[in-house]
Amino acid sequence: MAEDKIERIGYHISEIMKVLNLDMKDPNLRDTPRRFARMYLEIFKGLDEDNEPDVRMFPNEDGFDNMVAMTDISFYSMCAHHLLPFWGRVHVGYIPTTQIVGLSKLVRIVEYYARRPQIQERMTHQIVEFLERELTPKGSIVVVEARHLCMEMRGVEKPGAWATTSAVRGAFKDRTTREEFLELLQRQRER
Numbered sequence: 647m648a649e650d651k652i653e654r655i656g657y658h659i660s661e662i663m664k665v666l667n668l669d670m671k672d673p674n675l676r677d678t679p680r681r682f683a684r685m686y687l688e689i690f691k692g693l694d695e696d697n698e699p700d701v702r703m704f705p706n707e708d709g710f711d712n713m714v715a716m717t718d719i720s721f722y723s724m725c726a727h728h729l730l731p732f733w734g735r736v737h738v739g740y741i742p743t744t745q746i747v748g749l750s751k752l753v754r755i756v757e758y759y760a761r762r763p764q765i766q767e768r769m770t771h772q773i774v775e776f777l778e779r780e781l782t783p784k785g786s787i788v789v790v791e792a793r794h795l796c797m798e799m800r801g802v803e804k805p806g807a808w809a810t811t812s813a814v815r816g817a818f819k820d821r822t823t824r825e826e827f828l829e830l831l832q833r834q835r836e837r
Contacts (some may be wrong), residue, residue, distance in 0.1 A: 648687060650673050650832065651669070651683065651687060652680060652683040652684055652687065653683075654683075655679075655682070655683035655686060655687075656679035656680045656682065656683040657679070659678070659679040659682045659683065660679040663675065663679065663831030664671075670759040671791065679726075679779065686715055687781050689722070689761060689823055690724070690761060690762050690763065691761045692757070692758045692759060692760065692761030692762040693761075693762045697755075697758060697761075698758055698807040699745055699751055699754035699758050700749070701751050701755070701780045701781075702748055702751065703733060703745040703746070703780075703781075704745060704746050704748070704815075705744065705745060706742050706743070706744050706745055708813075709753060710742055711741065711742065711784070712741065713739050713740070713741055713823070713826060713827060713830075714736070714739065714740055714741070714742060714746065714749075715737070715739040715827060715830050716738045716739075716749055716752045716753070717735075717737045717830065717831055718734070718735045718737065718751070718834060719735060719736040719738065719753050719756045720734070720735050721733060721734065721735070721736055721756055721757065721760040721792075722760065722794075723761070723762070723764045723766075723793050724762075724763050724764065724771065725763070725764070725765070725794060725795070725796045726763040726764055727765070727796060728746075728763050728796040728800070729763065730794070730799070730800075731791060731795050732764075732766065732792045732793060732794040732795065732796070733792060734790065734791045734793055734808070735771045735789075735790075735791050735792075735809075736756045736760075736773065736788065736789070736790050737787075737788070737789040737790075737791075737827075737831055738752050738756070738777070738786075738787070738788050739786065739787045739818070739827045739830075740777055740781055740783040740784075740785065740786040741783050741784040741785045741786075741788075741816070741817050741818075741823075742781065742783055742784070743781075743782055743783060743784055745781065745782075747780075747781060751801070754831075755773055755776050755777070756773060759772045759773055759776070764792055766792050766794075766811050767811050768811055768831065769790060770788050770789075770790045770811040770812065770813045771813050772835065773788045773812075773813070774786050774787070774788040774813035775813075775816055777815075778815050778816075782818065783817075784816055784817045785811065785814075785815055785816030785817025785818040785819070785820075786814075786815045786818065787813070787814050787815070787818040787822065787824065788812065788813045789810065789811070789812045789827075789828075789831065790810070790811045791808050791809070791810050792808065792809050793806070793808055793809075794809060803828075
């Protein structure tokens with residue numbers, strides 16, 4: 647199945663390259679359609695539902711009822727509007743109820759939703775909704791900070807601009823709880 651997809655994608659990329667009048671005999675371009683196809687299958691692996699992370703839960707035996715935060719989770723994604731990369735960092739927090747999740751699973755959740763044609767706002771929402779559905783926490787928060795090549799190398803051409811989105815659920819709607827999370831982020835930046 648992957649080989650069929652590589653062939654089909656590769657064919658279309660070679661057609662685009664021909665329209666652009668690129669020399670398909672150039673040794674640097676000759677295998678580009680297949681390389682491109684393999685790359686797209688890799689960077690869009692989040693489209694395959696079989697790749698959804700298996701979130702292993704652990705009993706919250708100690709009754710931990712404070713915030714769990716994982717900050718500066720780096721990610722790469724592709725803008726759904728232009729198929730150009732956007733990248734940055736995701737900050738995730740939740741307040742557990744009866745179960746906690748392994749910290750590496752928070753990273754896997756981010757990766758799953760980043761690895762598809764995406765818009766930052768939707769990705770932010772998808773991550774927080776996954777946390778809510780799987781963990782049923784007292785609250786959850788996701789903040790995504792990203793740079794977008796569709797704004798940096800084309801369009802408004804503003805290199806270095808960061809876009810920030812957030813999604814807040816449950817206990818994090820309380821200003822004090824939300825500010826505690828944001829203060830953690832600020833302290834992280836000051837290190």
